[in-house]
Amino acid sequence: MSKLVYLIPLFPLLGFLINGLGRKHLSKSMIGIIGTGTILASFIVSVLVFFDVKATGTSTVVTLFNFIQVKGLLIPFAFQVDQLSVIFLLIITGIGTLIHLYSTAYMHDEEAAHFGRYFAYLNLFIFSMLLLVLGANYVIMFIGWEGVGLCSYLLIGYWFKNNHYNYAAKKAFVMNRIGDLGFLLAVFWLIFKLGTATYSDVFLHVDKLSAFDITAITTLLFVGAMGKSAQIPLYTWLPDAMAGPTPVSALIHAATMVTAGIYMIARTNLLYSMAPGTQTLIAIVGLATAIFAATIALKQNDIKKVLAYSTVSQLGYMFLGLGVGAYTGAVFHVMTHAFFKALLFLGAGSVIHAMHHEQDITKMGGLKKFMPITHITFLLACLAIAGIPPFSGFFSKDEILMAAYAKNPIYYYVGLGGALMTAFYMFRLYTLTFLGRFRGTQAQAAHVHESPIAMTLPLIVLAILSVIGGLIGIPEVFAKDAHSLGNFLTPIFAQSAALATEHHLQASQEYLFMGVSTLLIAGIILYTINSYKKYQSTETENTGLAKVLENKWYIDELYDAIIVKPLDAIAGFFKNIIEKNIIDGGVNGVGKLVSYSSRQIRLLQSGQVGNYVLIMVLAIVVFILIWFNDLTLSYYLNRLFKNA
Amino acid sequence: MPIQYYIYLCLTLFSIGIIGVLTRRNAIIVFMCIELMLNAVNLLLVAFSKMHLATALVADKATKVGTDGQLFVFFIMVVAAAEVSVGLAIIVMLYRNTHSVDINFLNRLKN
DSSP states (O other): OGGGGGHHHHHHHHHHHHHHHTTTTSOHHHHHHHHHHHHHHHHHHHHHHHHHHHHHOOOEEEEEEEEEEETTEEEEEEEEESHHHHHHHHHHHHHHHHHHHHHHHHTTTSOHHHHHHHHHHHHHHHHHHHHHHHBSBHHHHHHHHHHHHHHHHHHHTSSTTOHHHHHHHHHHHHHHHHHHHHHHHHHHHHHHHHSOOBHHHHHHTGGGSOHHHHHHHHHHHHHHHHHHTTOTTSOTHHHHGGGSOHHHHHIIIIISGGGHHHHHHHHTHHHHHTOHHHHHHHHHHHHHHHHHHHHHHTTOOBHHHHHHHHHHHHHHHHHHHHHTTOHHHHHHHHHHHHHHHHHHHHHHHHHHHHTTSOOBGGGOOOGGGTOHHHHHHHHHHHHHHHTOTTSHHHHHHHHHHHHHHHHOHHHHHHHHHHHHHHHHHHHHHHHHHHSSOOOSOHHHHHHOOOOOHHHHHHHHHHHHHHHHGGGGGOOTTTSTTOOHHHHHHHHHHHHHHHHSOOOOOOHHHHHHHHHHHHHHHHHHHHHHHHHHHTOOOOOOOOOTHHHHHHTGGGHHHHHIIIIIHHHHHHHHHIIIIIIIIIIIHHHHHHHHHHHHHHHHHHTTOOOOHHHHHHHHHHHHHHHHHHHHTHHHHHHHHHHHTTTO | OOHHHHHHHHHHHHHHHHHHHHHOOBHHHHHHHHHHHHHHHHHHHHHHHHHHHHHHHHHOTTOOTTHHHHHHHHHHHHHHHHHHHHHHHHHHHHHHHHSOOBGGGOGGGGO
């Protein structure tokens, strides 16, 4: 069954080709069926592969062909089917299917050709992401890595007639690219030192790398993850990426693409466990991002921006988990985050759709009675992300925070602060959108209604997953050996676990932390709901810290000043001085030279027959001279060009 | 007669022919000079043929060396004849159109 793993990326690729090439000829329902059906087929095969891996517990490598084969370097196009990749396969194809289904209803206003283009890009994205997680070596992973970056660009700029969206798409792609440089350098370093990029070979020969090598490679890989998974300093593209359609934000910027960095580090866990310096770096960067993004989200008024900063913040938590060695916890959080964040984005899409593309939460309110299903599912997602037991977010976040405490108590307290902020801004979002009085216009009030089944069904499925998803990761303190996910992933992280020094908290300590954090979070939730329930939209400007937060700590303006403007100046210099004068001047100059010389030569054509005969005679004389003096001529020519 | 005399004579005739072609204005005179050049060459060919025969006869009484030179002369004469007929025809047409045989008048090739 694992041999059929090549089908999993094949279906979306076919979907991309059919929808892409046939987008002007197929009907919208056909495009929707092909687009969703291919991912559903991939999901079914993924489930079968999952059960296969679960039963045998081994990892298989399926090689398709040799991608690069030169002397000294062999890079096969191979897929690695093991516990880590099947978990990600299920997440990607499962949530992908739901989002494709949702998109058929959300994007129904588009024309057929653009509808087809959308689904083609979405399928291409799923194909690239599958390559990323299935690859058996860093090069195949990089192909998928680049592919998802490309599809992110294509999909953010989907409504290409709007220049702001195009700018956001460019920004996302360029920032990704900066990270990719780090990734590539790391892969080159690995190939240079070990002669291979295949995971199994690298982990086998890891003793050939010096400590400096390992630290450098892991740091460079982390730079790649910083770009792809939106950590400080390469995170500003993600809030701008909300310019794309909401299902795209749900799929790419919540559930899948941004988790590629975490997958990559989880896959390379052995190297990271051998580089404690890098791990500290990751933990600090992740924690800083988590807090920083949470502070910005406190004051945002666009429903999608709040969710975007929430994503950046939660990704910070995942990197914190990776940095303290809680690899299983990080992967667990990836999974639960995928569930509730996709649910939040799809719910937001449902609200935006109903409010006719209104995205400002100060102009919403009281939607609870108009959209019951969206309301309930959104509430469940908010409870999950805040970390209220027994929802999924609690288990995953708790696992990371406990491991963080074991490493360094400060990590825990700062992380807890971030969790409290998370609860605050999520419930501010929830309250302003769904509770209270309706603050929209009369026209909107007349049209707001619950979304069609194609949109609410994914919401319901994701809500169920967000609620019960935590049950696969029940920590030790509650039940011995009940952490199914941890048990499943043991072979992947076994070598790292052997290297790690285990600090375990005592059971009583853990109960204490869990209880206190839950109470604090519940308190914040109740306080927030209470304070925003009676919200009247005020016209007063934010001042002081609130203003700074609302303007995202002016980071975009900072980058603009120190990076974008100098680059623009340099580019301007190159364009005006070098391009116009030197290069264009040169090329045009050659043309002018040819015209000039041809004008001069044309004067030879006098039309006088006598002239022509004279030239003929002269030429014959010259030939005769050469012929009869061939020897002397070659002697003199040799003397002239002796050095040639 | 030593072969040099023949060579000098043909060289002279040939040069007179060339100078005539380059310098004279009347098209018919130009043609006559071309004929002069061809005849100079013919003379030279025959002279060399005789010279080769003379040197070979010393060694071998019944030799047939040098016939190719004389044969070539015939070819040249044929070519000259054909060329003259065609050329004179062109000059006649030219005269009919422009009432002059002045070659400087023929600068229509200019544009």
